[in-house]
Amino acid sequence: GIQVEQSPPDLILQEGANSTLRCNFSDSVNNLQWFHQNPWGQLINLFYIPSGTKQNGRLSATTVATERYSLLYISSSQTTDSGVYFCAVPRERTNNNAGNMLTFGGGTRLMVKP
Amino acid sequence: DTGVSQDPRHKITKRGQNVTFRCDPISEHNRLYWYRQTLGQGPEFLTYFQNEAQLEKSRLLSDRFSAERPKGSFSTLEIQRTEQGDSAMYLCASSLKSASEQYFGPGTRLTVT
Numbered sequence: 001g002i003q004v005e006q007s008p009p010d011l012i013l014q015e016g017a018n019s020t021l022r023c024n025f026s027d028s029v030n031n032l033q034w035f036h037q038n039p040w041g042q043l044i045n046l047f048y049i050p051s052g053t054k055q056n057g058r059l060s061a062t063t064v065a066t067e068r069y070s071l072l073y074i075s076s077s078q079t080t081d082s083g084v085y086f087c088a089v090p091r092e093r094t095n096n097n098a099g100n101m102l103t104f105g106g107g108t109r110l111m112v113k114p
Numbered sequence: 115d116t117g118v119s120q121d122p123r124h125k126i127t128k129r130g131q132n133v134t135f136r137c138d139p140i141s142e143h144n145r146l147y148w149y150r151q152t153l154g155q156g157p158e159f160l161t162y163f164q165n166e167a168q169l170e171k172s173r174l175l176s177d178r179f180s181a182e183r184p185k186g187s188f189s190t191l192e193i194q195r196t197e198q199g200d201s202a203m204y205l206c207a208s209s210l211k212s213a214s215e216q217y218f219g220p221g222t223r224l225t226v227t
Contacts, residue, residue, distance in 0.1 A: 033215060041203050043157075043218040086156050099170050100212050101147065104156030 001091045002027045006105035013077050013112050021072040021108045023087035030090065031100065032063050034072050037084040037107070046072070046085075077112045084109050116140075118219035120206050126225045127196055134192045135222045139208030146189050147216065148181060150174065151203040160204075163189060196226045 003026040013019055023032070034046040047054050047061040049070065054061050058077075063070040074081055088102040119138045127133050139146050144165050149157035160179070162170040165186040175181075178196075183189040193200055203223050207216040 031214070035218075041151075041221045041223065043205065045215065045217060048215040088156075091159060099145065099147075099162040099164065100209065100214070100216065101159040101162055101170060101172075102149075102157075102207075102216065103159070107156055 002029065002089055002103055004087060004089055004103050004105035006085075006087060006108050008108060009106065011108055011110045013110065015077060015079060015112055015114050017077050017112075018073070018075045019077060019110070021074070021085050021110075023070040023072070023105055025068050025070075025087075025089050028065060028068065032070050033088045033102070034061055034070070035086045035088065036081075037086060039083060043086070074110075077110075079112050079114050082110055082112050118206055118208055118217055120204075120219040120222050122222055123220060124223050124225075126227065129198060129226055130195055132192065132194045133196060133224065134190055135204055135224075137189045137191070137206030137219060139188070139206070140217060143208035143210050143217075144186065145209045145212065146183060147207040147209075148189070148191055149205040149207065151205060151221070152201075157203075157205055160191075193224075196224075198226045200224060201226045 005024045031050045035043045049061045049063045051065045058075045060073045084107040086107045088104045091101040091103045121136045146163040148160040151157040163183040178194045181191045203221045205221045206219045209216045
């Protein structure tokens with residue numbers, strides 16, 4: 001199956017700082033999602049971004065599918081941005097059952113200090 | 115659209131007991147997924163339904179685990195004879211079609227004592 005690696009594993013920022021989180025995957029994919037997991041365990045959808053660039057407020061994401069990576073940018077970080085950020089891609093390149101079973105990276109644990 | 119819901123949110127059980135969790139997907143979503151997440155790890159896929167048909171099961175899903183989606187709407191995940199290693203967050207997700215965005219529920223946190 002496809003392997004997913006995220007970096008850095010841990011990140012501590014001062015409020016107001018910018019950061020870039022990276023997601024590398026081992027094979028070409030036709031979809032990719034970024035999530036934020038809050039302290040209560042809820043996975044919150046940030047981006048569905050198989051390719052290209054998207055922006056949502058202070059967050060933006062870029063996926064370069066041909067080079068097998070995606071980046072999540074957080075600008076002007078706030079304490080509420082703290083939590084774990086996951087990227088997820090399809091478990092396999094092709095799937096005969098037409099499902100989209102996701103493989104997650106290990107996550108980036110972000111702490112934003114006031 | 116009320117999102118994916120799961121019940122209960124927390125479950126504490128003694129080793130050897132059976133537990134059952136429920137997931138209600140977003141109403142028009144015909145695809146439903148179960149994942150398990152242990153502390154410090156990303157979620158791992160367990161099983162997948164398209165309507166009422168269970169089309170894929172992970173090797174993580176031992177014989178003690180069974181999942182159903184009888185009418186293609188809500189789903190249940192049952193664990194028989196629970197073990198301490200079953201302690202984890204159990205997450206449910208749904209999507210409208212394959213290769214499309216999945217939406218996750220709040221999860222059921224299971225603790226086996």
